[in-house]
Amino acid sequence: MYLGIDIGGTNLKAGLVDESGTLLRTRKEPLGRVSDPEELAARLAGMARAAAAEDLAQVQSVGMGVPGAVEGGTIVYTCNIPMKNIPMERMFRSHLDLPVHLGNDADCAALGEYHCGAGKGCRSLVAITLGTGIGGGMVFDGKIYEGLGMAGEVGHMVVEPGGVPCPCGRRGCWEQYASASGLRRMTWEAMEAHPESLLWTITGGKWERLNGGTAFKAARRGDEAARAVCGTYIRYLAQGITNLVNLLHPEVLAIGGGISNEREESLLRPVREIVDRECYASHGGRKTRVVKALLGNDAGVIGAAFLGRSR
């Protein structure tokens, strides 16, 4: 058995996972304010111990998914939590002495989908998560591919030169157009341009009530402005996915994140149509399966648990 820990931007989660990837027991708590890494390590060890409970003796290793960069047993940095060069493995083991494996959270999610989700049985998988940004993870022949450590920054491929500025420093990054936040921004712009749109009724004109599903909802009710937004969003999403398919030609490309729960006919089907038509393999050769990620919010913790198995 393996323990998986998912350090999210909002929640901490620990889970006990068996050989088949089944999540047997979980512990979850809000991240809250993290000022002291030693304290975080102690909390994580406590949660892991609680998730393992009476099975602790059977646990072979602990995997930890971190929203940032890791190297060996060290968290190099994280995006949301102020941590830089934290020797997390050592800190954690002072509380719970088991082999510890650190990984990037998007990589862990991809590993989870590879072993027991949308990629089960495949040899190469690319998993993308449409959220605030676009996370990406790649698993080839059972191993996370990370290059020099930061591979998979799929959200930061430019799809619109000179386009919307991105905090990363470039302009026109994919995640400015095809993430949930990108869709939200485009929906808001459509509202500003179309005072007659149903989007106003649905949101009450409030930015806080606008989310990744709003445009799809209004489009289903026939709103023209919303339809146009969805069309634009799908084009951008498909443009980036086709790029990934042409570069990596994986057996499976899994799409996760809240937006991936949109109805098949509204999102996945039109995206697939564009990718199938535009990808290089359309000229012959096997086609990448573009599918919905299956593990939802559990992908991270399951994948983290599998870190020990794949290294």
Next chain:
Amino acid sequence: MYLGIDIGGTNLKAGLVDESGTLLRTRKEPLGRVSDPEELAARLAGMARAAAAEDLAQVQSVGMGVPGAVEGGTIVYTCNIPMKNIPMERMFRSHLDLPVHLGNDADCAALGEYHCGAGKGCRSLVAITLGTGIGGGMVFDGKIYEGLGMAGEVGHMVVEPGGVPCPCGRRGCWEQYASASGLRRMTWEAMEAHPESLLWTITGGKWERLNGGTAFKAARRGDEAARAVCGTYIRYLAQGITNLVNLLHPEVLAIGGGISNEREESLLRPVREIVDRECYASHGGRKTRVVKALLGNDAGVIGAAFLGRSR
């Protein structure tokens, strides 16, 4: 020792390569018209035998780089030569009975650079070749990564949505802007817009005398129109390379093809400046080395020879 064969669009080349990747002996002839695959197999076997000469008994395997897609011992199709589903391994072995490994030519070039060129000693390499199109090959931990078989179509990532139509079916593909042909087209367009440009003098106004080096040459002599073309070219080249670095974060990204022979300060240095500034790893983490490919036209035959070693 290993035999490598490079089936190019213009020439056929066979070479004998030792364990260290040194090319000991080569045979080269023009491709000519290929109507019969059996005849091509016989020619290739003859060239291989000639390259091996008295060392034939020491040859462990034959690798073959093909401009197209392969699967096992079969050439699925090639772009320039009319071949579809050709059982090349069987055909070749009926003339020279050695283990045969087929690979894509861009993959072979990457493998050559990985083992004994720009990537010597590294763990992950992406090699791109700026020619008629942009070829791409990836080698991770000594193995060619090919996904479902057609990975590495880096030239067909869209960098300019709605841009120049590409024969692949998409619009705005990277190779329409950053290949040698793309540069040639942009140079010609600059000539049409600038009758006063030095480009007219250098080329005598003839399309045939225009090549990937023309704009760089005129720019060095101070021609404004040519400078603008070079600037645009470098921006597009760097945009795609930064995308690749963000996605794959390889230890080495090697640039090959005729254009890569431009002076360091005209091409590689400005490209590197943009990539270093724009890549995600600029925020921390190790940086990809963006370098010139070192093996030139030999990369394909050396890499093909190494196919047997890496499988």
